[in-house]
Amino acid sequence: MLGLLIIACLVAMAALAEYIAPYDWRTQDVLNRFQAPSASHLLGTDELGRDIFSRILYGARFSLTIGLGAVALSFTLGTLLGVVAGFYRRIDGPLMRVVDVMLAFPGILLAIALVGSLGPGLASVIIAIGVTEIPGFARLNRSMVLSLREREFVVAARVVGAPDRSILGRHVLLNLVAPLLVFASLRISTAILVGATLSFLGLGIQPPIPEWGAMVSTARQYIATAPHTFVYPTLAIFVAVVGFNLLGDGLRDALDPTLRS
Numbered sequence: 258m259l260g261l262l263i264i265a266c267l268v269a270m271a272a273l274a275e276y277i278a279p280y281d282w283r284t285q286d287v288l289n290r291f292q293a294p295s296a297s298h299l300l301g302t303d304e305l306g307r308d309i310f311s312r313i314l315y316g317a318r319f320s321l322t323i324g325l326g327a328v329a330l331s332f333t334l335g336t337l338l339g340v341v342a343g344f345y346r347r348i349d350g351p352l353m354r355v356v357d358v359m360l361a362f363p364g365i366l367l368a369i370a371l372v373g374s375l376g377p378g379l380a381s382v383i384i385a386i387g388v389t390e391i392p393g394f395a396r397l398n399r400s401m402v403l404s405l406r407e408r409e410f411v412v413a414a415r416v417v418g419a420p421d422r423s424i425l426g427r428h429v430l431l432n433l434v435a436p437l438l439v440f441a442s443l444r445i446s447t448a449i450l451v452g453a454t455l456s457f458l459g460l461g462i463q464p465p466i467p468e469w470g471a472m473v474s475t476a477r478q479y480i481a482t483a484p485h486t487f488v489y490p491t492l493a494i495f496v497a498v499v500g501f502n503l504l505g506d507g508l509r510d511a512l513d514p515t516l517r518s
Contacts, residue, residue: 258507259500259503260499260500260501260502260503260504260505260506260507261504261507263496263497263499263500263503264497264500264501264504267317267321267496267497267500268321270314270317271314271315271317271318271321274311274314274315274317274318277314278308278310278311278314278315279298279299279308279310279311280307280308280311281311282307282308282311282312282314282315282316282467283307283465284307284308284311285305285306285307286302286305286306286307287305287306288306289302289306290302290303290304290305290306291303291304291479291482291483291486292306293485294485298310300313300485300489301483301485301486301489303472303475303476303483303486304475304476304479304483304486309472309485309486309489309490310489312467312472313467313469313472313489313490313493315467316467316468316469316472316490316493317469317493317497319379319462319466319467319468319469320449320452320453320468320469320470320493320494320497321449321497322379322383323379323382323383323386323448323449323452323468324445324446324448324449324452324497324501325445326383326387327382327383327384327386327387327390327448327451327452328387328390328441328444328445328448329387330383330384330387330388330390330391331386331387331388331389331390331391331393331394331444332394332437332441334387334391334394334395335390335391335392335393335394335395335397335398336394336395336398336433336437338352338356338391338394338395338398338399339394339395339396339397339398339399339400339401339402340398340399340402340425340429340430340433342395342398342399342402343398343399343400343401343402343403343406344402344406344421344425344429349399352395353395353399356391356392356395356396359388359389359391359392360392360396364389364390364451365389365451365454367385367388367389368385368386368388368389368451368455369385369455369458369460371384371385371388371389372385372455372460372461373460377459377460377461377462377463378462378463379462381461382452382455382456382461382462385455386448386451386452386455387448389451390444390447390448393440393444394437394440394441394444397436397437397440398433398437401432401433401436402429402433405428405429405432405433406429410428411424411428411429414427414428435512436512438508438512439505439508439509439512440505442501442504442505442508443501443502443505445501446497446498446499446500446501446502446505449494449497449498449501450494450498452468452470453468453469453470453473453494454470455470456468456469456470456471456474457470457471457473457474458474459474469490469491469493469494470490470494472486472490473487473490473491473494476490
């Protein structure tokens, strides 16, 4: 419930940023740059005098979009690959060898290579992270389908002549929903963190757009003189990652019948 509360607050902040933020994220006031947190600027100002609180509110839109968009892409393609590979054993080998090749590359290096070829930007980051997450979803789906296809209710459906699409829709996919929701919620936190890392390295969303990783990257050179410019965007990333991890743990406890007392 704490994770759900954190995520609900982040979503509300992102959706209502125009009404909550006291300043526009682009408004500069160089005469008041590096101002410490105060009543006029709750989290202080950055190197150009922009309000950090307002920029974090607007930055939530980009970070949440990266996390949700990347996982939605990997969820869709990974589920398709995993279900097909697990249900139709004739094409299991070729599909899984492709997945094995993708798994041979460290996720962050593969994301860097993809976003480097696609160019910086929100869409490129989502695609790059989404592609790196596909093998995890594919492997998970395949292992669960291999188990489900031998269960009694699936065998019974085959005996009565049910077509493959009916078996997949009514007996296989419905039993994949709970574990996939848990896995997806945990991977959202990873996607947010990887997206922030790409922006921190200068390969993701570019300044002056207030993505949290880009804000941290810009502020790192001012840690000694204005630590608040670095601390608050970093804290925003931390809170988002913890929120989705807590939600994933809670969903696992709620949806896994073996954990119920």
